[in-house]
Amino acid sequence: MALLGIDLGGTKLAIAIILKNGEIIHKETVPIGKRTGSDVGLLITEQVVKFLEKGKSEGNTVEAIGISVPGIAHPGTGTTWVPNIEGWEDYPLLEEVKSVSGTIPVSIDSDRACYILGEVWKGNASGCRDAIFLSVGTGIGAGILINGEILRGSNDIAGCIGWMALQRPFSEKYRNCGCFEYYASGEGIAKVTKSDLTDNEEYDGILMHKSIDAITSRDILEAFEKNDSLAVSIIRQCVEFWGMAVANLVSLFNPEKIIFGGGVFGPALPLLPDICEEAKKWAQPVGMKQVTLTGSALKGDAGVYGAGYMALKSISGSKK
């Protein structure tokens, strides 16, 4: 008996057969390519059919399916909103998957929710009831676990921490992405750097020798390692914002753990002690003593593990 964990990403679909003890016994990754709308749905249902068959033939019959999506999932209607897939404003994913899964239960949730569930099941938040996954990639989001349950909010859009206000007064440049994301996401770091390169005529460091449009947060973190002056000032600023965000999560949620993940953490993980020092200045001091900051243990597999755990919870009788 096994679980099917599916992680729909921006460019690829990962799908894994997972035993109930958390062991992945088979995993495949399929590129999404140029698919949009119902073709993405079709890719998922084809893979579900294939993996259900595979599980059965190998004696690991799938009992429950979990799906992580890079957007918002509405459990009430079974629809999902995925901004990066054209035609997925209100996509009936649950209905489509159920059409091929028969009586096997299907659960769908946002990637950030699945990330923290994965870390609780098999990663660095093992055993936690109150933990937060701070995902810093192209954008920034938080998967928030409260007393063992995912924080959903009144309309399933809780955890939009990229919109956190941390720097007054308001500036128009925050309007489309949020203040925290503007400064401290992967895309934000690259954007701030490009703007600084354009404004700063005296700088002649490492980043000057890159094509300005191709600069990524990884380049800037590498330049920071080499003590490049511009990269140092930009990353120091990010540490401040990340520290303030941690402080605000601690003061509001009093969590046991905050797990850093996403494409930026990754290479920014050595900054965790500095982020912790910054957070200590701001946060409610008792709560700050009780929290641990750490990186993701599961990296790119957090989504399939979380989807698998969600599937397990759906049949294990424990409260979802």
Add this chain to the structure above:
Amino acid sequence: MALLGIDLGGTKLAIAIILKNGEIIHKETVPIGKRTGSDVGLLITEQVVKFLEKGKSEGNTVEAIGISVPGIAHPGTGTTWVPNIEGWEDYPLLEEVKSVSGTIPVSIDSDRACYILGEVWKGNASGCRDAIFLSVGTGIGAGILINGEILRGSNDIAGCIGWMALQRPFSEKYRNCGCFEYYASGEGIAKVTKSDLTDNEEYDGILMHKSIDAITSRDILEAFEKNDSLAVSIIRQCVEFWGMAVANLVSLFNPEKIIFGGGVFGPALPLLPDICEEAKKWAQPVGMKQVTLTGSALKGDAGVYGAGYMALKSISGSKK
């Protein structure tokens, strides 16, 4: 059959017999005076005994007791931490009250938790599953309801929103109270004003004619109403901070309602539309459209109502 709702405040104890439909049929307020330590516990148990008798003799036998405390309540141990009462670092309030209440169940929670429960039961958050009470008085705290349950955190100190980081870089003046509380609590507003009065030699407005040490946030809000230049700049700054805090609550929690209460809201309630406009600039836009900002319907009675509702929940079989 009835409930006993008890609200321990900074200067007085309010105690009420409440019918299960929420009607207060008897309420008394007793000053705490100079009592400290176990004398405050004694005052509470004496009042409990008196009100249990009173309920019985009038045909409204008390079935459950709820107590709101101005600090932190630990349901696991039944102890409370109340910074304003000497000797209440880890006070065994539950044990003491149980010693006089016999088999009648007793529940204790923080005032901010009780405020939002009161508003859900009989106030402006009626019927909400996801709502927040933002209490702005001497300090700032938040009572946060998530899917019908109070957010506690891993050690019962969630909701410490006064510590929210909203203005970088860090300043030493935030260290003992938190950044948000420094600027936008009742005490903070008075402190900022006093500091501005000392620094600003040109100002000769209304506030100059008050004794500098006696100035309160109420004086400043009154001077704001009269368009006093210093008061206007201070209150405009507060509106920015309150708006940013609302935005951060919306982006993180996606609540249906945010209720403003405490001593400052109160007189600052006419500023709610301005606070909402400020929040709109910063917050996740979909969540912002789904939230309503409003004042407390219960004012000074939010604590006894919330304590009463907590008592009701403890015996009604609904999940606590």
